[in-house]
Amino acid sequence: MKLGDGVEQAIHSVTMLSCLQPGSTLSAAVKHLQAMSGAGLLEAVPGPKGGYRLARAPEKITLLDIVLAVEGPEPAFRCNEIRLRGPNPYSCKPAAPCTINVAMLRAEQAYRAELRRVTIAAIMADLKAIDRDGAIAARTNGFLALHERKSGNAA
Amino acid sequence: MKLGDGVEQAIHSVTMLSCLQPGSTLSAAVKHLQAMSGAGLLEAVPGPKGGYRLARAPEKITLLDIVLAVEGPEPAFRCNEIRLRGPNPYSCKPAAPCTINVAMLRAEQAYRAELRRVTIAAIMADLKAIDRDGAIAARTNGFLALHERKSGNAA
Numbered sequence: 001m002k003l004g005d006g007v008e009q010a011i012h013s014v015t016m017l018s019c020l021q022p023g024s025t026l027s028a029a030v031k032h033l034q035a036m037s038g039a040g041l042l043e044a045v046p047g048p049k050g051g052y053r054l055a056r057a058p059e060k061i062t063l064l065d066i067v068l069a070v071e072g073p074e075p076a077f078r079c080n081e082i083r084l085r086g087p088n089p090y091s092c093k094p095a096a097p098c099t100i101n102v103a104m105l106r107a108e109q110a111y112r113a114e115l116r117r118v119t120i121a122a123i124m125a126d127l128k129a130i131d132r133d134g135a136i137a138a139r140t141n142g143f144l145a146l147h148e149r150k151s152g153n154a155a
Numbered sequence: 156m157k158l159g160d161g162v163e164q165a166i167h168s169v170t171m172l173s174c175l176q177p178g179s180t181l182s183a184a185v186k187h188l189q190a191m192s193g194a195g196l197l198e199a200v201p202g203p204k205g206g207y208r209l210a211r212a213p214e215k216i217t218l219l220d221i222v223l224a225v226e227g228p229e230p231a232f233r234c235n236e237i238r239l240r241g242p243n244p245y246s247c248k249p250a251a252p253c254t255i256n257v258a259m260l261r262a263e264q265a266y267r268a269e270l271r272r273v274t275i276a277a278i279m280a281d282l283k284a285i286d287r288d289g290a291i292a293a294r295t296n297g298f299l300a301l302h303e304r305k306s307g308n309a310a
Contacts, residue, residue, distance in 0.1 A: 001156060001157070001158045001159075001222070001226050001231045002156070002157070002229070002231055002233070003156045003231045003232050003233075003259075004156075005233075005235065007232065008232070008233075008234065008235060008237055008255070009237065009241075011255050011259075012237045012241060012255065015255070016243075063258060063259065063262070067156070071156050074157070076156045076157055076158045076231070077158050077162065077163070078157070078158075078160075078163075079163065080160065080163055082163055082164065082167045083167075086164075086167060087298070087302075088171075088294060088295070088297075088298040090294070094285075094291075096285040099278050099281040099282050099285065100163070100166050100167065100170070100278060102281070103218060103270075103273045103277075103278060103281075104158075104166075104218065104270075106269060106273075107218070107266050107267075107269035107270045107273075108266070110265045110266055110268070110269040111262050111263070111265055111266035111269075112262075113265070114261060114262035114265040114266075115258075115259075115262045118258045118261075118262075122258075123254050123255060123258060126254040126257070126258075127254050130249075130251040130254065136249075139243060139245070140243070142243075143242070143243040147242075
């Protein structure tokens with residue numbers, strides 16, 4: 001089982017976007033930002049001063065939102081109905097779902113419930129807790145000072 | 156996120172093997188049986204009458220055992236330390252683990268805990284519960300009557 005590398009890039013991108021001033025954007029070439037924009041997590045602002053910003057508050061974006069936006073909605077286990085195809089196939093589809101599929105989907109639900117519990121705001125709070133000397137925040141601020149695109153309204 | 160199709164074949168294979176008489180084997184071309192044999196879940200019996208059988212009781216084989224045997228031990232989320240490589244890299248590896256990685260691994264633990272809870276014996280019990288008219292058991296018995304390889308001792 002493997003999540004695409006895009007998930008890691010996407011989550012890091014959203015945490016950085018959560019540090020922007022209201023109305024500002026960041027330009028980025030990360031390809032998964034478009035998928036997150038399509039999923040309603042980010043807003044793409046057009047134009048030469050445009051870029052991406054969060055479409056909703058960091059408290060309202062969960063790790064599950066990001067994983068599903070980047071990886072798609074299908075569960076990790078996808079039942080191919082081996083019961084109908086294997087060496088000993090059923091002649092017609094049984095009314096009851098495959099017990100193996102049921103058990104695998106139950107585990108997927110546990111996984112998703114845990115990801116749904118964690119918001120970007122919580123990730124940032126965890127980050128703040130380990131940033132005892134403020135070095136991480138200073139680094140982020142330095143990066144944003146160079147790259148943040150202030151909105152016309154805020155200028 | 157996607158599990159390989161081999162996981163589905165592997166779990167179905169183990170459930171069928173759990174229906175064998177003691178000492179009997181099934182011959183099978185499913186490539187993942189070898190991986191499960193390497194992981195100590197199955198026993199490969201050599202020779203012209205050989206094949207595979209469970210290496211331990213169905214109560215002692217969990218869905219997690221099978222998933223890890225087929226897919227390998229790595230978690231679905233594999234941290235590439237974007238903190239050290241991204242557009243705003245740390246100059247050296249921070250002492251604290253990445254908070255994103257910590258959260259993603261916590262979800263993986265929930266997934267694995269759920270898979271660890273489900274044994275092949277439990278899957279078979281669920282199957283028996285939905286097999287009200289005994290049609291599934293009859294089909295399995297018919298298949299095994301044709302394919303089960305009785306051990307020399309049992310013959």
